[in-house]
Amino acid sequence: MSTGCTGFDFFEQSELPAPRVSxxxxxxxxxxxxxxxxxxxxxxxxxxxxxxxxxxxxxxxxxxxxxxxxxxxxxxxxxxxxxxxxxxxxxxxxxxxxxxxxxxxxxxxxxxxxxxxxxxxxxxxxxxxxxxxxxxxxxxxxxxxxxxxxxxxxxxxxxxxxxxxxxxxxxxxxxxxxxxxxxxxxxxxxxxxxxxxxxxxxxxxxxxxxxxxxxxxxxxxxxxxxxxxxxxxxxxxxxxxxxxxxxxxxxxxxxxxxxxxxxxxxxxxxxxxxxxxxxxxxxxxxxxxxxxxxxxxxxxxxxxxxxxxxxxxxxxxxxxxxxxxxxxxxxxxxxxxxxxxxxxxxxxxxxxLGLAGTPAPVTAQVPLVAVDPAAVATLDLSTTSELYDGAFDAGLPGDVASEAAAAALQRGAALVVTRFAEARIGQAPLLSQDSPVATGISVWPATDIDVAAPWDGLATEDGPGRVTLRGNDLALTVTGVRDAAHGAVQAGQRLARADAHQRVEVSVRTAQAPVPPPFTRTDLAPGWLAFARDPRPLLGLAPQHTGRPPTDLLSRRDASFASVQEFYYRTPPQIERGRRHFLMSTAARSYLDMVNNVTVLGHAHPRVADTASRQLRRLNTNSRFNYEAVVEFSERLAALLPDPLDTVFLVNSGSEASDLAIRLATAATARRDVIAVREAYHGWTYGTDAVSTSTSDNPNALATRPDWVHTVESPNSFRGKYRGPEVFRYAEDAVAQIDEMSAAGRAPAAFICESVYGNAGGMALPSGYLHQVYAAVRAQGGLAISDEVQVGYGRLGHWFWGFEQQQAVPDIVSIAKSVGNGYPLGAVITSREVAERFSSQGYFFSSTGGSPLSCAIGMTVLDVLRDEGLQQNAVHVGGHLKARLEALRDRHPIIGTVHGFGLYLGVEMVRDTATLEPAPEETAAICDRMLELGVIIQPTGDHMNILKTKPPLCIDNAAADFYVDTLDRVLTEGW
Structure with a gap:
């Protein structure tokens, strides 16, 4: 024990009850x-x-x-x-x-x-x-x-x-x-x-x-x-x-x-x-x-x-x-x-802290196996590997590595090996926080071979089929072998026997280091890999570097990509693969995707991929040529709409679709004034930006509207001007404004509105709202535009189109996002009469809108929606998800309400259930914590306080539960 001191010495007075003071x-x-x-x-x-x-x-x-x-x-x-x-x-x-x-x-x-x-x-x-x-x-x-x-x-x-x-x-x-x-x-x-x-x-x-x-x-x-x-x-x-x-x-x-x-x-x-x-x-x-x-x-x-x-x-x-x-x-x-x-x-x-050194590569007196390095095939098992293309269709892939190794051996490889320190997406469970990094390599020989001791050492059998050779500086462990040696072994002597086409695991570590697990989490990988060594040099191979050299991808993005094109999260993962309702990062992390309403069928749907590949091998041109796909796709779209909506324009995006819808209305009515709803977003073109009034997308949205745009009160029944039994007044006020504009000589060309309030988090419009406003705008000679870019295509579950929920029929419908499952494809559907009046503007043409590829993909999306019952899935999973979120609201006062239908939902966060003060900072922090726990979710709404919950329609109950359970955990533990 150390020497004495002038102050308190615990070792002389080790009992210190707190003073008894009331x-x-x-x-x-x-x-x-x-x-x-x-x-x-x-x-x-x-x-x-x-x-x-x-x-x-x-x-x-x-x-x-x-x-x-x-x-x-x-x-x-x-x-x-x-x-x-x-x-x-x-x-x-x-x-x-x-x-x-x-x-x-x-x-x-x-x-x-x-x-x-x-x-x-x-x-x-x-x-x-x-x-x-x-x-x-x-x-x-x-x-x-x-x-x-x-x-x-x-x-x-x-x-x-x-x-x-x-x-x-x-x-x-x-x-x-x-x-x-x-x-x-x-x-x-x-x-x-x-x-x-x-x-x-x-x-x-x-x-x-x-x-x-x-x-x-x-x-x-x-x-x-x-x-x-x-x-x-x-x-x-x-x-x-x-x-x-x-x-x-x-x-x-x-x-x-x-x-x-x-x-x-x-x-x-x-x-x-x-x-x-x-x-x-x-x-x-x-x-x-x-x-x-x-x-x-x-x-x-x-x-x-x-x-x-x-x-x-x-x-x-x-x-x-x-x-x-x-x-x-x-x-x-x-x-x-x-x-x-x-x-x-x-x-x-x-x-x-940047204080770690770079370990020297291992060396061998004798190769581990006798093989020509030129005859060795290396498998890529990273997130970007082609081996995983299509492998996640039914959840976790099978043993992709063994299947790929067998194929390589059949092609003539003498030995197949994997890469050291590789983040392996195939090992990552889909609903988890795991991100596995390999601490060794796998080897598949073409024939039965001897595994030789690469250096002098002591061999011990650690378990069935597992032998470890300990030398002065390094320990080698080989698993999946037979006839293992025991005791002292000299370099070159047989250590074990490996069977043809059978997987053998090889790991090397410093002699005194703890035995590493076969896979470790990304956050712990620098620790385990400080003692593990790449075994490839024992096979006569150069050390394998996984992937590209480290680079700051965000800096590269900033240098060449306009910074106004924002990205999700302050420190985002690098996402390079998607499958169904999951996104996968280069760190072999799988995330549940709760925001990608664009990929309505799910990411990387094989039928869409096959269609695109097949069509690209056949023909891709523009719609001024005569080919069947553009006709068939237009027929199928028109058949999904009620009369008199029977004529289709094909474009590339939702912004273009809604922009064209506005132009159609102004051409058909020979007017220029358009009425839009506040707190809405319609696109980035000049026309759609003009009618977009969401201050979250553009803080100056209301102040910078051109004079031909007129706005009506946001029909926000949760926190808006009218609530409860008074929500019917939103429609009354909108009708009165339309009538006032007409009396002032500025009758509107059109009224444009999302049929379910998307930017506000999937909020339902007041009952009968569209029916009344459509009637008023038509009474003054204008047209009704339904922006179905986000809400359409079966996402609501019980209704294929949002306007059906309102029991109203628009004059023009704009669609996109889901139409191409991520491929740039949009459309406008209107009546023949309105379409023909557009000829006053000259002819219309979109270079890739309506191309054979676009149409083929569009039809495949419709096929898959039908064949996989995804609209019905939106009813069942969406109902389950909303019920669970509403139950969560009852336990966590920060949840003000749950908006929406089907799989078009919004979880609104508030600081006070009485005043409904929005909670934007809390919502952003919640999203960051959800990302840490494996869920991609983002804020939306003018106050950025709503969790935008619009996953691919293929999501199942297990994933919906994972989302709710994770949100429950975050709201319970904090963020």
Whole structure:
């Protein structure tokens, strides 16, 4: 044990029950020594006694801290001086500095509360609550926590004081001694043994680094419980520091280890959840290589210290509820910290800080198998591999690798191998958060072959068909073999026998490293791969680099792609594959797609792909040539519409379709004025942008309308001007406005409206709204345009077209998105009379609208909708999904309502169920957390507070449940 000290020494006085001070006594102290008459409420604390002090109006006046009698005035003075130093050095941080008592002193000495003097201080009150009150910590909050720890460490770098000479159980220099002394208080023998083992393992990594670790004054309790936040709609921002009671002179890196450990006690945490804090700390106060190596073992040791200390304190102070409340989180911290081997997580930390080196390739005295490298075929099993084209049609693909290997062997390959460190999409479950990275390779030989020992070593059979050869520096494991060798083996001797066409797994690691799993998560891959080695050189092959060299794709995008073309998410995954209602990233992550209403059939539908390939091999030209596809597709579209809508124009997009619809109306009526509904979006062309009034798409939408565009009130029955029994007045007001325009000599050419309010989150229009407004505009000689670009094509379930839900028939219908299942295809359907009046504008032509390829794809989409019963699926799955979302609304007040029908839904988020104040920042943060958990969802609406829930129509109940369960988790844990 280390030498003595002038201050408190835990090893001489290891029992520290908190002072027995009641709230009444605390009020008396405030009145007598601080001249305050105030309310006090006891706060949680392990060894001191703390009270929050508030005025009659609830305003925080301070925190009364009654120090444990074991601590000396010199130690308390050091804490107060450190707090003031940080307060001055970091003006952006809020710091709980001590306030003066009635005598103008920082510390009050009281007798009579305990056998000796009791020291009391009133500290500055920091409003906002602590980070520990957040169930889940976002990456931004974790980074904020690390930033504060770095700033405190920087401020205290040169701080000295006699009161720092103390031995606390929280000082990780004494961590192993604390565990040894207190572990007997842990009643569970299995947990006790594990704590002791894990602590000793961590200490074995720390102690050799002792001399290389800088020491300084440190707070060593900058945990979530002692970091105060400023709440915000999108989450909390850490910006305050309290409780300097553990201030000590110790290893500087302890500050970060203790801070980061607290992250692991929160909902949804993983070991890698601490990385934002580590990076943020390093950016402020750079870590040395030795500190980075010691960091994770110190963090693990900290979690063991917490549990044994908590067990001791619970025995000393059984009525202390704070201890009980902390115990579950502390156990989670320990379990997570110990769930990954120490060296692996240390390597993850080193990689995160850019301190990891590049391991040298393995070399062999003798090749693992005798094969000509030119006869070896390498499989690509990444997300972009052609092997997975069509492989996800019925869910997870089968053993694509073995099937591809068999084909390669049949083509004459002597050996087939996979790639090392490859993110394998075929191994990723569809509804999960997994992202598997291979830590070894697979090998398929064409014939029965001997597997030779590549170096001298000791062979052991680890299980059926599994042999490991341990050399001086490396260990080789081969699985899926027979006749394995035992004992000492020389290079070149047979290690095992591999059968023809059978899969053999090969992995190599450094000799003392833990055995890696066959696949690891992407976040842990840098750790496991720091010790794993590419086995390919043992086969005489060059090391395999997976994919392209690392590049910043977003920077490349910004350099060549107009930045006004935004992308989803601040740090988006790179999506390179889709199948059905899933999107897949290059990190082998599968995401549930809840927003892609364009791909109505689902992503990469094989029938659409086959149709496109077949038609491109045959003919693709424009509709001025005479071919059957354009006629058949037009006939089929017209047949889906009620009379008199029988004439079709084919275009490339929804914007073009709605733009053409407006031009048709103005040409047919010889007028220029158009009426649009507020909060709507219709497209990006000059005409459709003019009638688009959504301020989320264009903040100046209403102010920049041309004079020929007139808007009517948004018929928003949830939060609009009229609600409940008064919603019928939206139609009355619109009719009155149409009549007023006509009386003023500006009768409208058209009224354009989405038949279900898409931009507002799939909101139904008031009953009879379109019927009344269509009648009014026609009475004045105008035409009714139904924008079905988003809502049409069976998405509503019970109705193929949105206007059917309103029991109204428009004069012109614009469609797109679903029409081509992602292929650029749109259409306008109107009457023959309206279409022929367009001849006054000259002739109409679209280069690719109506091409043989477009028409063939369009007809295939209609076929699949029918053959796969996708409109019926929208009824069944959509009904199930909406019912579950509505049940969620009953449990989470932030959900104001659930809009829509079928699979055209919107989950509206509000801050107040009475005022319906929108929750845009919360919605954005919820979407970010949903992405972390495997769901792609985005905000919509003028307030950007509605979850746009419009998945491909092939979605099933399991996926719908995954979406709702994930949303429930986010709303429960936080974002």
């Amino acid at each position: 709230e009444t006594q605390a009020q008396q102290i405030l009145s007598t020594h601080y001249g305050l008459t105030a309310r006090v409420v006891s706060l949680g604390s392990q060894q001191d006694r703390n009270f929050v002090v508030t005025g009659d109006d609830g305003t925080g006046l301070g925190v009364l801290k009654v120090a444990n009698t074991a601590f000396t005035p010199v130690e308390l003075a050091a804490q107060d001086a450190a707090a003031r130093l940080i307060d001055e050095a970091e003006p952006d941080l809020r710091v709980a500095v001590p306030l003066d008592n009635s005598a103008g002193e920082k510390c009050t000495t009281i007798t009579g509360l305990a056998p000796g003097p009791t020291y009391v201080r009133l500290l500055r009150y920091l409003p906002g609550g602590t980070l520990s009150e957040s169930a889940h910590l976002s990456a931004a909050a974790v980074a904020g926590l690390g930033d504060i720890a770095g700033r405190v460490s920087r401020a205290l770098r040169d701080f000295t004081h006699p009161g720092l000479d103390r031995k606390l159980q929280w000082d990780l220099r004494f961590g192993i001694e604390v565990v040894d002394r207190l572990s007997s208080h842990v009643s569970d023998p299995v947990l006790r043994s594990r704590l002791e083992s894990v602590a000793r393992d961590a200490w074995s990594r720390i102690s050799p680094l002792d001399a290389a670790l800088p020491r300084q004054a440190a707070h060593i309790d900058l945990t979530d419980a002692n970091v105060v936040v400023t709440p915000g709609a999108g989450g909390v921002r850490p910006d305050g520091v309290i409780d300097f009671g553990d201030l000590s002179h110790t290893w500087a890196v302890s500050e970060l280890a203790i801070t980061a450990s607290s992250v692991l006690g929160h909902a949804g945490a993983q070991p890698s959840s601490v990385l934002p804090a580590i990076r943020a700390f390093h950016a402020v106060r750079p870590l040395s290589e030795s500190e980075a190596q010691a960091l994770w073992p110190l963090l693990v040791l900290r979690t063991a210290v917490l549990i044994v200390s908590g067990a001791q304190q619970a025995a000393l102070d059984p009525d202390n509820d704070y201890l009980t409340e902390q115990s579950d989180a502390e156990r989670q911290m320990f379990d997570l910290a110990a769930s990954v081997p120490l060296d692996v997580m240390s390597a993850v930390v080193m990689a995160a």
